[in-house]
Amino acid sequence: MAKLSKNTLAAHFIFTIFIVSALAENGSSFARTMDKKVLGMKKEKLSHFRLYWHDIVGGKNATAVPVVFPSRNSTTAFGMISVIDDPLTMGPELSSKMVGRAQGFYSSASQQEIGLLMAMNFAFMEGKYNGSTITILGRNTVFSKVREMPVIGGSGLFRFARGYVEARTHRFDPATGDAVVQYDCYVMHY
Secondary structure: OOOOOHHHHHHHHHHHHHHHHHHHHHHHOOOOOOOHHHHOOOOOEEEEEEEEEEEOOOOOOOOEEEEEOOOOOOOOOOOOEEEEEEEEEOOOOOOOOEEEEEEEEEEEOOOOOOEEEEEEEEEEOOHHHOOOEEEEEEEEEOOOOOEEEEEEEEEHHHOOOEEEEEEEEEEEOOOOOOEEEEEEEEEEEO
16 A cells, blocks of 8 residues: 655645535525525514313313323323323413414323423414414423423424413312413514
């Protein structure tokens, strides 16, 4: 095997760097820096929404359906998973104006307390935000007075959203399991 001179190695190295740079500039790279204005992103703002989440567990019009049942002998329903399509209304009564739906699932994820993993989209169906969503993913200890969960994203007018929600139980019926929860949503978006 022939030994290459330092000059030959340096020239080869410079040529390789040149080729890699040229390929990256010609779009062969999978990522690039963009100006946020290209996506229509203007000034970021903070919005607050107060919504009421209606989780109807029983009856013929249930909006929460268990798809995985809890492990036996669990006092916390550990392992249970329910899929939801819950109405979101402007007031605490189900008859108040519906502005969207909470769609996703919750799972009992604690063996020590009633603690849920919530993964849901608030899909708005009214007014300016019609067709837009915010995505919530977090821990919900349902018997705590106030529970905080992060907003991890969104779509439509909530593209690039971030923030948090505070959940407060407005009403809970232990006989049926039905609940009405007030959600205060604080969302940063463009």
